Amino acid sequence: MWTTTVLLLLLPHALSSTDKGQTRFNQSEIVHQDFSDAPVKGQKPLGGVKGQDTCSIPCDITVKLLRDEKHSICGQLQQSLLAFGRSTRKLIRDVMEEQQRALDVLGSQVTELMTKVQTLSFEVQRSNTELYSVKPVQSHGRDCSDIKDNLMSVVPKIPSGIYILHPENTDSSFEVFCEMDYMGGGWTVIQRRTDGLTDFKRPWADYVDGFGNLAGEHWLGLKKVFHIVNQKDTRFQLHIALVSHDDVTSYASYDDFQLDTEIQFFSIHLGRYAGSAGDAFRGYDQEQNQDTAPFSASDVDNDGCKPFCSISNRTVESCSAQHNHTGWWFNQCGLANLNGCSEDAEQNRGQRTHILWDTWTQNGIPHSIKSVTMKIRRIATNN
Structure with missing residues (x-):
């Protein structure tokens, strides 16, 4: 019986702790004794079935057994919790490292994709430019007038289009649109407005360097115009061709056109006026006179309104x-x-475009201007 075996293991310890006056039992007798025949006085028999042999264990031994078992279970539970905590932390750490590796791979893929998209966009832009723009004629000259003079002896009819200029005393070459069939040809276009597809709301740097499509709407750039008109022993005419929304045409011309350096904000200087659109550059009084005015942009203000103007x-x-x-x-x-x-x-659309040349009027009202071209041509060489 399980009870007898437990008692045999625990009795030596229990008997050694009894008082000196306590009766000592013969161990050999206990081994052969059936505990079910001699219950301890004052204890209730284990089990509860009437008429069945029962065995009882002393209370202090039962308490000790339960306490030891509880401590053992608690120790095992504590060790299990510690092991579970370690394994859980390791699992979380492994998951986070795996997620970080996945994010790094994804970030690399996104960067690579963005690079490919930018490359593709550049290629598409270049293809569109090559498809829709006029190809430059590989002929060089100091300006469109110089190109015309050089080609007249070899080409019966010089076409308008994009040519390459290299003004003297400069280290740079650049493309321009030359009008070769307007009023004798040789015109270098410095500005064109036709369809509203190019945004002219630009900062100073864009107006200095130029923007737009040379075959369509564009601003050549103040620096390039300066290099053209400030060549040695040259003088340039400025011609402005205007078209209204009702297809009326007009023009304004100045027999001398010069620009100061960038340090002087490319101030404009104009000669004598001729034309049918009126001299809007000079206006009707000195306060409206824009001749000798420096160039202004949204981020570089040279307009003379200090601190403000009343208009x-x-x-x-x-x-x-x-x-x-x-x-x-x-x-x-x-x-x-x-x-x-x-x-x-x-x-x-259909109303005034805000392209202003307010001396060109009809019945006292300024025309609504649809398109304009500014162009310059060499008119004299002083030897």
């Missing part, structure tokens, strides 16, 4: 801001801005 009973602090952040030779704003554009091209 038509309105206070204006910046002419560029007043003209929708475009660049021009403003002087207290003035009557001309061929780079002007409206806030919303769609909303103002």
